[in-house]
Amino acid sequence: MVNAMEKIAVVGGGGGGIGRAVASRLCDDGFLPLLLDQNESAGTETLSVLAAKGRASKLWVADVSNRAQVREAFDNVVSNYGRIDLLVNLAGGTMYAHLIQDFPLSEWLAVIAVNLKGTFLCCQAAIPTMKRQSSGSMINTSSNYGITGGATRTAYAASKAGVIGFSKSLAHELAPHGIRVNTIAPGRTATARVMRNYTPESWAASEREIPMGRAGDPADIAEGVAFLASPASAYMTGQTLHVNGGMVLP
Numbered sequence: 001m002v003n004a005m006e007k008i009a010v011v012g013g014g015g016g017g018i019g020r021a022v023a024s025r026l027c028d029d030g031f032l033p034l035l036l037d038q039n040e041s042a043g044t045e046t047l048s049v050l051a052a053k054g055r056a057s058k059l060w061v062a063d064v065s066n067r068a069q070v071r072e073a074f075d076n077v078v079s080n081y082g083r084i085d086l087l088v089n090l091a092g093g094t095m096y097a098h099l100i101q102d103f104p105l106s107e108w109l110a111v112i113a114v115n116l117k118g119t120f121l122c123c124q125a126a127i128p129t130m131k132r133q134s135s136g137s138m139i140n141t142s143s144n145y146g147i148t149g150g151a152t153r154t155a156y157a158a159s160k161a162g163v164i165g166f167s168k169s170l171a172h173e174l175a176p177h178g179i180r181v182n183t184i185a186p187g188r189t190a191t192a193r194v195m196r197n198y199t200p201e202s203w204a205a206s207e208r209e210i211p212m213g214r215a216g217d218p219a220d221i222a223e224g225v226a227f228l229a230s231p232a233s234a235y236m237t238g239q240t241l242h243v244n245g246g247m248v249l250p
């Protein structure tokens with residue numbers, strides 16, 4: 001059921017740790033977050049969280065690096081809801097990390113495909129609708145690694161640095177159409193995907209390295225996204241918002 005008062009947001013990676021917090025936070029600002037995720041059970045869990053907040057959301061199970069699946073999902077969103085006010089691209093992750101000489105090309109390209117090509121495909125799919133509206137906002141996701149790089153992370157760091165350059169270029173293209181494009185760059189954030197790489201001791205040690213003494217909570221990142229999605233940032237485009245407790249100061 002379409003509620004004319006609700007703004008429509010598409011959240012790519014909405015089943016993930018940060019994605020779920022973002023979708024939930026956006027409800028507080030009058031958005032209906034619609035989810036795109038390749039993981040059906042994770043997406044369904046987010047749907048339950050949103051239902052508890054009184055939002056009848058929907059999940060599209062799709063791989064953001066697959067053009068046909070992305071197009072089908074966005075066509076479906078537009079035919080059912082008529083508009084897209086906000087796109088948040090959060091699907092992604094490190095996936096593979098190897099020293100350069102050991103990095104299989106297929107894995108290197110797979111990291112680029114999810115983080116960078118997926119961002120390109122989802123933005124491209126949303127643009128005709130936003131242009132028709134002469135309004136809209138896109139928020140893409142970089143990372144501390146997109147600024148600093150990191151050993152074994154050539155693919156992830158390249159993809160996340162690429163997201164910043166991509167978003168700046170798109171901001172230039174779309175500003176005349178009333179569409180804003182910004183980037184959120186989380187630092188280390190406590191999601192299950194990241195935490196499973198640590199023991200409790202190594203996690204605590206990694207938190208001590210952060211000037212503010214703790215890793216980000218997904219809710220911290222969601223606040224940054226909510227700001228970039230809100231009229232409070234109406235005069236900002238092409239910017240990167242670093243939400244990282246001082247971990248990286250670009």
Ligand SMILES: NC(=O)c1ccc[n+]([C@@H]2O[C@H](COP(=O)([O-])OP(=O)(O)OC[C@H]3O[C@@H](n4cnc5c(N)ncnc54)[C@H](O)[C@@H]3O)[C@@H](O)[C@H]2O)c1
Nearest residue numbers: 013015016017018038039063064091092093143188189191
């Ligand atoms: N958690 C961190 O420390 C951290 C730091 C910096 C940047 N980030 C970025 O924030 C974003 C979210 O991270 P997270 O920690 O919440 O990860 P997560 O693994 O919890 O969530 C990612 C979600 O994206 C989905 N996804 C992955 N590949 C997909 C694909 N090809 N198509 C559709 N869906 C796909 C997954 O199913 C998952 O639900 C990622 O882009 C990540 O690179 C995270």
